Amino acid sequence: MGKYFGTSGIREVANEKLTPELALKVGKALGTYLGGGTVVIGKDTRTSGEMLKQAVISGLLSTGVDVIDIGLAPTPLTGFAIGLYEADAGVTITASHNPPEYNGIKVWQPNGMAYTPEMENELEAILESGNFRKVAWNEIGTLRRADPKAEYIKKALEMVHLDNSYTVVVDSGNGAGSILSPYLQCELGNRVISLNSHPSGFFVRELEPNAKSLSALAKTVKAMKADIGIAHDGDADRIGVVDDEGNFVEYEVMLSLMAGYMLKKFGKGKIVTTVDAGFALDDYVKPLGGEVIRTRVGDVAVADELARHGGVFGGEPSGTWMIPQWNLTPDGIFAGALVLEMIDRLGPVSELAKEVPRYVTLRAKIPCPNEKKARAMELIAQEVLKTFDYERLIDIDGIRIESEDWWILFRPSGTEPIMRITLEAHTEEKAKELMEKAERLVREAVERA
Ligand code: MG
Numbered sequence: 274m275g276k277y278f279g280t281s282g283i284r285e286v287a288n289e290k291l292t293p294e295l296a297l298k299v300g301k302a303l304g305t306y307l308g309g310g311t312v313v314i315g316k317d318t319r320t321s322g323e324m325l326k327q328a329v330i331s332g333l334l335s336t337g338v339d340v341i342d343i344g345l346a347p348t349p350l351t352g353f354a355i356g357l358y359e360a361d362a363g364v365t366i367t368a369s370h371n372p373p374e375y376n377g378i379k380v381w382q383p384n385g386m387a388y389t390p391e392m393e394n395e396l397e398a399i400l401e402s403g404n405f406r407k408v409a410w411n412e413i414g415t416l417r418r419a420d421p422k423a424e425y426i427k428k429a430l431e432m433v434h435l436d437n438s439y440t441v442v443v444d445s446g447n448g449a450g451s452i453l454s455p456y457l458q459c460e461l462g463n464r465v466i467s468l469n470s471h472p473s474g475f476f477v478r479e480l481e482p483n484a485k486s487l488s489a490l491a492k493t494v495k496a497m498k499a500d501i502g503i504a505h506d507g508d509a510d511r512i513g514v515v516d517d518e519g520n521f522v523e524y525e526v527m528l529s530l531m532a533g534y535m536l537k538k539f540g541k542g543k544i545v546t547t548v549d550a551g552f553a554l555d556d557y558v559k560p561l562g563g564e565v566i567r568t569r570v571g572d573v574a575v576a577d578e579l580a581r582h583g584g585v586f587g588g589e590p591s592g593t594w595m596i597p598q599w600n601l602t603p604d605g606i607f608a609g610a611l612v613l614e615m616i617d618r619l620g621p622v623s624e625l626a627k628e629v630p631r632y633v634t635l636r637a638k639i640p641c642p643n644e645k646k647a648r649a650m651e652l653i654a655q656e657v658l659k660t661f662d663y664e665r666l667i668d669i670d671g672i673r674i675e676s677e678d679w680w681i682l683f684r685p686s687g688t689e690p691i692m693r694i695t696l697e698a699h700t701e702e703k704a705k706e707l708m709e710k711a712e713r714l715v716r717e718a719v720e721r722a
Contacts, residue, residue: 277400278393279687281571282379284368287321291376293328299378300332301405302396303362304414308406310361311339313354315346317367317449317508320474321376326366329378330416337408340416345472347449347509352385352602353428354421359383367449367508370480385600386576422453426460432599433610435461435617439500442515443609444468444490447476450509454606458503461610466497480506482513482592484521495519501616503609510572511592512605514612516622524590525550529557529629530622531594531608534615535586536561539598543584545575548673548682550590551697553630569670570684576601633704637694638686639715645722646685649692652718653683660714661707679703681711692719 277283283299285291303312312333316322322345330340338361343354348365355363363381371377380388380396388396399405408414441463445451451470458465468490469477479486482504494502494515502515514522532544532554541562546554547570555565566584568574572595575587579597587595593603596611612622619625641649654672657663661681663674671684671693679698686693694711698704 276397278390278397281369282377282387282393284371284375284377286374287319287325287376291321291325291378293324296325296328296378297332298400299396300329301336302332302400303364303380304333304336304338305399305404305406306396307338307361309337311341311358312362312364313341313343313351313358313360314364314366315343315351315354316365317347318345318447318451318472318474319366319368319373319376319507322366322474325376325378329364329366334414334416335408336406337412337414339414342416342418343421344418345449345452347453347505347606348379349510349602349604349606350421350425350453352381352600352604353425354419355381355383355385356600357421357424358419365508369508369510370506373474373476381602384580385602386580387573389573389577422456425453426457429457429607429610430460433461433614435463435613437617438462438464439613439616440464440466440497441613442466442468442490442493442497442499442502443470444478444487444502444504445470445509446478446480446482446505446507447471447473448480448505448507448509450505450606454503454505454509454609457606457610458613461613463613466493466499468493476507482506482511487513487515487521491515491519491521501612501622503612505605509605510603512594512608512612513592514622516626518623520623522622522626524592525553526626526629527592528588528590529554530615530625531611532558532563532586532588533561534611534619535596536563537618539585541585543582545578545584545587547571547575547589548667548670549684549695551634552632552680556630557628567667567669567673572603574670632697632699633701634695634697635704635708637708637712638691639694639712639719641685641690641692641719641722643690645719646692648722649715649718650683650685652721653715656714656718660710679707681707683711683715
């Protein structure tokens with residue numbers, strides 16, 4: 274991670290650290306990196322969105338890059354538009370689920386996946402150097418506006434069909450999905466009730482979809498006797514689901530259900546997820562012909578694996594799903610259409626969820642100064658062998674050790690001075706026993722580091 278780009282592009286408080294001046298430089302740096310071509314740009318609903326978008330556009334135009342401005346657009350629409358307009362990159366002005374004072378800049382590749390950390394490092398080096406491409410007056414880029422929503426809906430309807438009509442409550446959280454998500458559900462033939470769909474940049478609920486933030490959605494689903502509730506974060510790359518009984522469906526459960534349905538829809542193959550996903554997924558998809566592959570945490574890692582080695586479905590246990598037959602941008606809105614198709618084919622989510630195995634998950638945080646993290650991880654790697662009798666060790670992101678019926682993940686936080694322990698076991702007793710050992714091991718490692 275560099276000075277500006279973090280785990281998900283640039284994300285800072287707008288007009289404090291993320292100023293129009295910085296956004297201008299990001300535009301110039303991206304234009305210099307590309308050396309020409311076309312860039313699609315969209316923004317979420319935040320009050321600072323237009324200010325930052327205009328600055329990025331100015332920077333791009335000054336380097337001779339043409340820009341297609343699609344205006345208010347959820348991240349998945351920008352991802353879709355890159356392919357539609359055969360652009361060379363995409364830019365989203367969004368801070369995803371962060372509070373309203375934040376904003377961010379995230380850059381996307383032609384295949385719809387986000388820029389990798391290596392690509393972001395290159396952008397950052399150009400930005401730091403101040404060595405920007407500058408073209409003559411007659412080569413300055415052109416700007417045009419476009420609205421790809423109708424094409425998005427048309428393409429989605431070619432891939433998703435419902436035999437019946439359902440009552441769907443959509444809670445967009447006043448985010449960028451406010452228009453497109455209810456629109457797509459209507460076009461699928463459903464009766465749609467829209468909540469928090471005024472795209473003002475002032476958020477009524479916390480933007481991260483969870484049981485607490487979706488209490489109004491849950492109540493509405495019950496009151497309207499709806500078949501399903503669908504919610505998104507600020508840029509609608511994620512989906513949260515409330516079932517037909519008005520209960521928030523745990524992310525791990527939805528991940529398993531959708532992976533299973535994708536195997537039924539598209540045929541047997543690989544399911545790509547991240548190292549923090551539990552065993553339920555493996556146990557649920559194996560009988561359906563699915564093979565689970567785990568990558569580093571983050572949508573870029575999942576998309577990268579899908580791009581390189583293929584797969585039927587990619588998803589993180591945060592409601593961030595990718596359907597490679599669609600594109601490689603995490604898409605909570607298209608995901609919503611697929612959830613409805615799953616209900617149409619297989620039955621209500623409250624019933625389907627009963628078939629997903631549940632295990633005991635425990636999480637712990639151990640304080641660890643940032644400068645000690647690397648050494649502490651080395652010590653943990655040396656000591657796990659003495660403490661645990663495991664069968665497999667995965668060290669692509671932190672250290673994950675696995676046995677037949679439990680796993681433990683040791684991982685330094687990317688943003689806070691803490692070490693995280695996540696573990697899962699079949700029984701409460703086993704989970705507690707493992708956590709006791711794991712905590713002791715991490716505390717000792719941090720002390721010695
Ligand atoms: Mg997001």
